[in-house]
Amino acid sequence: MNKEQQLEIYYYLHLTRTLEDKLENLLKQGKIIGGLFRSLGQEATAVGSAYALDKNHNDMVSPLTRDMGAMMVMGAQPREVFSSYLARTTSPNQGRDQNLHFTDLQRGFIGTVSPLGTMIAVMNGVVMGARMQGKQTVGMVYIGDGATSTGAFHEALNFAAVQNLPLVIVAEHNGFAYSTPTAKQMRIQNLADRAQAYGMPSEIVDGNDVLAVYEVARRAVDRAREGGGPTMIEAKTFRMRGHAAHDNQSYVAKELLDEWRKKDPLENYERQLLESNVAITDELEAIRNRVEALLGEDLAWTESQPTFKGEDAVAGVYA
Amino acid sequence: MAAITLLEAVKQGLWEEMERDKNVFILGEDVGEYGGAFKVTDGFLKQFGADRVIDTPISESAIVGAACGAAMMGLRPVAEMQFIDFISCCFDMLTNYAAKSRYRQGIGIPMVVRGPCGGGVHGGPFHSQNVEAFFLNTPGLKMVEPSTPYDAKGLIKAAIRDDDPVLFFEHKLLYRNPKIKQEVPDDDYLVPIGKAATRREGRDLSIITYGAMVYTALDAAAALAKEGIEAEIVDLRTLAPFDREAVCETVKKTSKIMILHEATRTGGMAGELTAVINEEVFEYLDAPVVRVTSIDTPVPYAPPLEEFFLPQVEDVLKAARALVKY
Ligand SMILES: Cc1ncc(C[n+]2csc(CCOP(=O)(O)OP(=O)(O)O)c2C)c(N)n1
Numbered sequence A: 001m002n003k004e005q006q007l008e009i010y011y012y013l014h015l016t017r018t019l020e021d022k023l024e025n026l027l028k029q030g031k032i033i034g035g036l037f038r039s040l041g042q043e044a045t046a047v048g049s050a051y052a053l054d055k056n057h058n059d060m061v062s063p064l065t066r067d068m069g070a071m072m073v074m075g076a077q078p079r080e081v082f083s084s085y086l087a088r089t090t091s092p093n094q095g096r097d098q099n100l101h102f103t104d105l106q107r108g109f110i111g112t113v114s115p116l117g118t119m120i121a122v123m124n125g126v127v128m129g130a131r132m133q134g135k136q137t138v139g140m141v142y143i144g145d146g147a148t149s150t151g152a153f154h155e156a157l158n159f160a161a162v163q164n165l166p167l168v169i170v171a172e173h174n175g176f177a178y179s180t181p182t183a184k185q186m187r188i189q190n191l192a193d194r195a196q197a198y199g200m201p202s203e204i205v206d207g208n209d210v211l212a213v214y215e216v217a218r219r220a221v222d223r224a225r226e227g228g229g230p231t232m233i234e235a236k237t238f239r240m241r242g243h244a245a246h247d248n249q250s251y252v253a254k255e256l257l258d259e260w261r262k263k264d265p266l267e268n269y270e271r272q273l274l275e276s277n278v279a280i281t282d283e284l285e286a287i288r289n290r291v292e293a294l295l296g297e298d299l300a301w302t303e304s305q306p307t308f309k310g311e312d313a314v315a316g317v318y319a
Numbered sequence B: 001m002a003a004i005t006l007l008e009a010v011k012q013g014l015w016e017e018m019e020r021d022k023n024v025f026i027l028g029e030d031v032g033e034y035g036g037a038f039k040v041t042d043g044f045l046k047q048f049g050a051d052r053v054i055d056t057p058i059s060e061s062a063i064v065g066a067a068c069g070a071a072m073m074g075l076r077p078v079a080e081m082q083f084i085d086f087i088s089c090c091f092d093m094l095t096n097y098a099a100k101s102r103y104r105q106g107i108g109i110p111m112v113v114r115g116p117c118g119g120g121v122h123g124g125p126f127h128s129q130n131v132e133a134f135f136l137n138t139p140g141l142k143m144v145e146p147s148t149p150y151d152a153k154g155l156i157k158a159a160i161r162d163d164d165p166v167l168f169f170e171h172k173l174l175y176r177n178p179k180i181k182q183e184v185p186d187d188d189y190l191v192p193i194g195k196a197a198t199r200r201e202g203r204d205l206s207i208i209t210y211g212a213m214v215y216t217a218l219d220a221a222a223a224l225a226k227e228g229i230e231a232e233i234v235d236l237r238t239l240a241p242f243d244r245e246a247v248c249e250t251v252k253k254t255s256k257i258m259i260l261h262e263a264t265r266t267g268g269m270a271g272e273l274t275a276v277i278n279e280e281v282f283e284y285l286d287a288p289v290v291r292v293t294s295i296d297t298p299v300p301y302a303p304p305l306e307e308f309f310l311p312q313v314e315d316v317l318k319a320a321r322a323l324v325k326y
Helices: A003-028 A043-050 A068-073 A078-085 A118-132 A151-162 A192-196 A210-225 A254-261 A265-275 A281-303 B006-020 B044-048 B060-072 B084-105 B132-136 B149-161 B213-226 B244-254 B269-284 B303-309 B313-325
Strands: A060-062 A139-144 A167-173 A202-206 A231-236 B024-028 B053-055 B076-080 B112-117 B142-144 B166-171 B197-200 B205-209 B231-235 B238-240 B257-264 B290-294
Touching: A003 A043, A003 A068, A003 A078, A003 A210, A003 A265, A003 A281, A043 A068, A043 A139, A043 A167, A043 A210, A043 A231, A043 A265, A060 A118, A078 A281, A118 A139, A118 A151, A118 A167, A139 A210, A151 A167, A151 A192, A167 A192, A167 A210, A192 A202, A192 A231, A202 A210, A210 A231, A210 A265, A265 A281, B006 B024, B006 B044, B006 B149, B006 B166, B024 B044, B024 B060, B044 B053, B060 B076, B060 B084, B076 B149, B084 B112, B084 B132, B084 B166, B112 B149, B132 B142, B132 B166, B132 B238, B132 B257, B132 B269, B142 B149, B149 B166, B197 B213, B205 B213, B205 B244, B205 B313, B213 B231, B213 B257, B213 B313, B231 B244, B244 B257, B244 B269, B257 B269, B257 B313, B269 B290, B290 B313
Parallel strands: A060 A139, A139 A167, A167 A231, A202 A231, B024 B053, B024 B076, B076 B112, B112 B166, B142 B166, B205 B231, B205 B257, B257 B290
Antiparallel strands: B142 B238, B197 B231
């Protein structure tokens, strides 16, 4: 990976982190409608994996709400995210759905839905359809540790394996599903073991190491594109906030949080870039300034947009 | 006897049933240690132990399937849906197993599946739905939705003791609403399933409704009273099987009927109620039955859209005035 790419990854990581910081502030100001589900501490998994996709092949990703980084990599704009969270008319989901539930097939992202597990099955169809059309599209879809308990997950994994679909499933093992620790969710230690049952290869990666995630994802994407079928990647990471902003995660041991705080993916990557002399402080600072300027501009723009009119609710149910 | 919220009332009812009958147990996502996403089962794990307050994987199908099986063995499971919207994930267990068991094999399934329903909190399309119409067409399921703390406690207890599967809907907008707090008896009482309640007497028209819309109806009725229009309000409380007698009685009394519900319009409770009114008391009607419901779209997220989607007091007033004039 060249320097430009490594700095681009830094840009996306930092963008994701700061955009969510801003959203958290907006929430505190009462400006955000509904909840906020942060990816704090998990950004490297989303950014590193989506970065392995190829826009020239119209690769498609379906991120969870905690995968804003993947949306950013695929070209979603902060103003779209702000517009959605603030429910302005510029919202890419027209105010009908919330947070990151928005889709752009051209840019290659398909917004998630709340029912867990659903999107793996849908992404099976996306890549199957693309294959029928003679395209070389690879799909990537995310799933939380908790959501691997759903029927939809298991049906869809088996289906993907049987149909040898070009799909990469990124399982984010972040310790808790709402308040439920993984040990209460399953008897296995590694989500990757789930894939074995379906004859699907899997790999485990440090989800807080963005370059490692990228490498693993890259291999899986290449394999999928070459007709090798689906792969499941288990990214070990940790949810550094509660399930949503209302949840103070009192059920998480403080030591666990302290331990993972040391593994912060953004700080670690920054250190890595500097120590390996890929970048100097000024370059990183310039990127941070760029992000700050973009976010400031996009937020101001969004806040100047109107809210919806009630009648806008009626249209759009059928073609 | 202190005034309590609807949430507190459901909790009390559950608690008392757990104390009364060791066959009652709770299962669901985050219901134990966390006490449930809305804290309905807060403190239950400590009191009743992990055998009877079971934190489950995120597996609605397996949760309700297990509840069915345990119920067949004589237990009284109460399964929680974190949001009632996710009941769609166990549709098969409910409609094909639970609902048909008694008819097919003569074995009842005394289980309760409960959870928060309803909109008005900007939860968007997947955290705001009212799901009764999905199940209204399935013989074998009962459905209950309380609007007051008193009823919530009495009905959850009745649902647990009922020998058939009961879907129990708790409107999240009412959970902690301080305005509807009520003093609720500390002792054991039941509110019978299948019986409606008249919330307001009136002579000029009847509003048949349930859930959070009871309060929309009450607000509208207060405004109508100032115009000299007296609206009767019938709170169904049980949606299936609903109280036909009470419905017919109010038709006979006022002859002008509005059905008000938060669920979307097409194929909803209102259509079924209208059909029953036509079949049984048509000759008492002085005007066509009027429906005031949400519009036929998913529940939109943006506040102005959601407000437009949901029936408002103003919508009820307009429909009521037209009905009275008819
Ligand atoms: C089918 C279904 N059941 C329940 C829920 C409620 N719910 C939303 S998120 C969540 C926990 C998800 O945990 P996990 O999959 O580990 O993802 P994480 O939040 O940790 O990223 C639950 C239970 C849901 N969205 N869908």
